[in-house]
Amino acid sequence: MKFYRSHILIGIDNTSLEAGVKEIEAALRTELDKNNLSDEINILETGSFGYFGTGVSMMVYPEQTTYVDVKVEDIPEIVEEHFLKGRKVSRLILNTNLLKKYNFNYKRRIVLDNSGKIDPENIEEYIGLGGYEAWEKALINLKPEEIVNEVKASGLRGRGGAGFPTGLKWSFTAPIKAEQKLVVINADEGEPGTFKDRLIMEGDPHKLLEGLMIACYAVGATKAYIYIRGEYKLCIERLEKAIAQAKEYGILGENIFNSGFDLDIMIKIGAGAYICGEETALIESMEGNRGEPRSKPPFPGVKGAWELPTVVNNVETIANVPAIIKNGAAWFTEHGVEGCTGTKVYTMMGDVNLPGLCEVDMGTPLRTIIDQYSGGMKDDRKFKGALVGGAAGVFLSDKLLDVKMDYNSLEEYAAVLGSGAILVMNDDVDMVEMLWSVIRFFRHEACGKCSPCTKGNEVLYTLVSKFRNGEGCEEDLDQMIEISQAMLDASFCPLGQSLIMPVKSAIENFREDFLMKIK
Amino acid sequence: MYKQIFNKYSPEKENLIYILHEIQDNHPQQYISEDAVTEVSEYINVPRAHIYGVLTFYTMFSTKPRGKNIIRLCESPPCFLKGSENILKKLRETLDLGLNKTTKDGMFTLELCACLGVCGNAPVMMINEDVYGNLTEDKIDTIINKIKGEAK
Numbered sequence: 165m166k167f168y169r170s171h172i173l174i175g176i177d178n179t180s181l182e183a184g185v186k187e188i189e190a191a192l193r194t195e196l197d198k199n200n201l202s203d204e205i206n207i208l209e210t211g212s213f214g215y216f217g218t219g220v221s222m223m224v225y226p227e228q229t230t231y232v233d234v235k236v237e238d239i240p241e242i243v244e245e246h247f248l249k250g251r252k253v254s255r256l257i258l259n260t261n262l263l264k265k266y267n268f269n270y271k272r273r274i275v276l277d278n279s280g281k282i283d284p285e286n287i288e289e290y291i292g293l294g295g296y297e298a299w300e301k302a303l304i305n306l307k308p309e310e311i312v313n314e315v316k317a318s319g320l321r322g323r324g325g326a327g328f329p330t331g332l333k334w335s336f337t338a339p340i341k342a343e344q345k346l347v348v349i350n351a352d353e354g355e356p357g358t359f360k361d362r363l364i365m366e367g368d369p370h371k372l373l374e375g376l377m378i379a380c381y382a383v384g385a386t387k388a389y390i391y392i393r394g395e396y397k398l399c400i401e402r403l404e405k406a407i408a409q410a411k412e413y414g415i416l417g418e419n420i421f422n423s424g425f426d427l428d429i430m431i432k433i434g435a436g437a438y439i440c441g442e443e444t445a446l447i448e449s450m451e452g453n454r455g456e457p458r459s460k461p462p463f464p465g466v467k468g469a470w471e472l473p474t475v476v477n478n479v480e481t482i483a484n485v486p487a488i489i490k491n492g493a494a495w496f497t498e499h500g501v502e503g504c505t506g507t508k509v510y511t512m513m514g515d516v517n518l519p520g521l522c523e524v525d526m527g528t529p530l531r532t533i534i535d536q537y538s539g540g541m542k543d544d545r546k547f548k549g550a551l552v553g554g555a556a557g558v559f560l561s562d563k564l565l566d567v568k569m570d571y572n573s574l575e576e577y578a579a580v581l582g583s584g585a586i587l588v589m590n591d592d593v594d595m596v597e598m599l600w601s602v603i604r605f606f607r608h609e610a611c612g613k614c615s616p617c618t619k620g621n622e623v624l625y626t627l628v629s630k631f632r633n634g635e636g637c638e639e640d641l642d643q644m645i646e647i648s649q650a651m652l653d654a655s656f657c658p659l660g661q662s663l664i665m666p667v668k669s670a671i672e673n674f675r676e677d678f679l680m681k682i683k
Numbered sequence: 684m685y686k687q688i689f690n691k692y693s694p695e696k697e698n699l700i701y702i703l704h705e706i707q708d709n710h711p712q713q714y715i716s717e718d719a720v721t722e723v724s725e726y727i728n729v730p731r732a733h734i735y736g737v738l739t740f741y742t743m744f745s746t747k748p749r750g751k752n753i754i755r756l757c758e759s760p761p762c763f764l765k766g767s768e769n770i771l772k773k774l775r776e777t778l779d780l781g782l783n784k785t786t787k788d789g790m791f792t793l794e795l796c797a798c799l800g801v802c803g804n805a806p807v808m809m810i811n812e813d814v815y816g817n818l819t820e821d822k823i824d825t826i827i828n829k830i831k832g833e834a835k
């Protein structure tokens with residue numbers, strides 16, 4: 165192996181691609197060549213570093229200098245100053261005060277431990293950090309039921325929104341005798357404000373594949389699909405590469421590690437519909453139909469795609485599996501709180517200093533997440549509220565800033581963790597506007613299959629618009645809650661059933677904002 | 684007419700969405716015509732009504748001719764909080780264009796869409812396959828002018 169005196173990590177993600185990272189990288193290579201430095205300094209492409217809004221970022225190791233918003237014009241200066249003269253280019257360094265406020269939390273990361281550190285397009289880097297050891301262990305040393313039991317013991321719960329225990333879900337499908345069973349990864353990620361699955365797949369695609377392989381073996385599936393939204397081009401590209409590499413290395417394919425187990429993984433692409441994230445709608449879409457939900461039971465685990473037993477799991481859920489198998493359930497339960505073990509990946513947005521993603525222990529309070537992992541409130545403004553869990557989430561007030569964030573604790577306050585999207589709002593934000601935007605979203609995304617949802621959304625939209633135009637009255641507020649309650653009772657699927665959460669929480673926690681609009 | 688695309692996919696219903704994606708991407712006006720629907724229906728042996736059902740369900744498909752550049756501006760709450768309404772206004776003015784309409788020269792179509800999963804850079808839009816984030820009114824001018832310049 166070559167010895168390099170420095171490594172330059174360049175974060176490749178949607179943000180940096182837009183900012184022209186490819187040209188910048190080419191310029192950097194040329195400049196290093198010109199100065200005869202290419203043998204000493206290594207350029208590595210990696211996933212996102214985790215914070216946003218800073219154009220092209222690069223991190224130089226071992227000195228750990230982070231340059232942000234780098235432009236092609238800056239390259240000669242960086243090479244000359246940093247790599248020839250050993251002086252940092254201070255004007256491009258990420259504001260250190262801000263960075264000090266940002267805790268990367270690499271020590272506690274499970275899902276994102278490699279993201280921003282390795283080249284996601286190179287399987288050897290993943291293997292070099294212990295990747296695919298869990299897969300080998302599972303396939304050679306463990307029986308399928310032992311894996312299911314280990315995952316059960318870990319307490320892992322689904323990260324797609326509902327928090328269903330993963331081991332339990334697998335235990336329904338594993339004993340079924342069928343010619344063919346399937347595992348489907350839900351990578352449709354449509355909940356507004358959620359982009360964690362994208363960053364997991366962009367930053368460490370092999371981790372998802374490894375978890376998926378283990379899941380397939382555990383439930384006895386020899387075919388797997390990753391259903392991914394059409395807009396996620398970079399993820400699709402990286403996963404396709406990763407699958408090809410895994411096949412090349414004999415990690416995937418026929419008779420893997422001489423165990424007699426065969427497995428094939430395929431990618432399916434969606435076409436833009438939020439409801440297709442719902443597991444039965446996703447299955448309809450995979451089959452080439454309109455993505456309308458099916459009634460349950462039968463549950464997909466018994467009768468899913470093409471009537472075959474089908475386990476559907478979220479990307480983040482499955483990305484936890486390799487570490488559980490490698491380190492054991494007991495190790496996993498050291499993370500998080502009782503009943504909600506492990507970590508959670510959050511996507512932070514809105515009025516914080518460093519929007520982006522963070523991975524912290526389950527149960528970490530919102531205040532800690534904002535202050536330590538998102539750089540605090542932007543411009544030191546006052547926190548007013550947060551929309552937690554996406555559009556199908558709740559508007560939390562400052563009263564809940566110190567509540568533990570996990571499925572159980574939030575439930576006590578009729579709140580949800582959902583997908584982990586956190587939209588932070590300062591005291592300038594008008595909650596009437598925000599609720600209007602949420603209802604507009606649902607009104608557009610209702611699939612049209614049942615009328616409680618379709619009609620309910622229409623009426624809610626009319627009512628909330630009245631407040632926007634200064635024509636609302638107090639009775640309208642009660643009526644909005646009643647309608648969403650009726651939608652909860654009568655809608656066919658969880659989409660229509662979830663309006664109660666944003667509607668009720670916005671009206672109850674931020675009633676003042678609505679009353680102020682009444683003339 | 685669509686032989687090349689059909690050759691890539693076996694005639695099964697599960698490939699319908701792929702085939703439609705490719706037909707649309709390869710059409711200069713980025714839509715799926717009636718003729719295309721008929722041919723697909725014959726190829727995979729499903730009724731035309733089923734194909735229309737699918738086409739109208741997914742927001743990425745269009746049954747009407749569109750422009751060379753499809754602008755999809757995200758209107759979901761995180762982008763809304765960061766001012767997507769102003770960006771929409773600016774786009775309408777700059778292009779002199781209504782929603783879901785195409786410019787006379789066939790260059791641009793303006794659409795709204797739900798979260799694109801790039802919310803860390805809100806407000807966000809996509810033009811064809813490229814993402815543009817942290818949008819400001821000034822940035823809109825630059826982006827639109829650049830595309831117009833490239834077309835010349």
Ligand SMILES: Cc1cc2nc3c(=O)[nH]c(=O)nc-3n(C[C@H](O)[C@H](O)[C@H](O)COP(=O)(O)O)c2cc1C
Nearest residue numbers: 322323324350352353354441442443477478481658
């Ligand atoms: C309207 C709606 C949208 C959903 N969108 C997603 C999604 O984008 N990604 C996801 O993993 N789960 C989504 N879900 C949840 C899935 O139905 C399902 O519970 C999940 O994929 C199961 O995986 P898990 O147990 O690993 O969380 C959605 C559910 C509903 C009702």
Ligand code: SF4
Nearest residue numbers: 611612614617657660
């Ligand atoms: S509740 Fe809404 S999304 Fe669900 S089936 Fe009914 S109309 Fe469709």
Ligand code: FES
Nearest residue numbers: 757762798799802
């Ligand atoms: S909310 Fe606009 S990209 Fe997610």
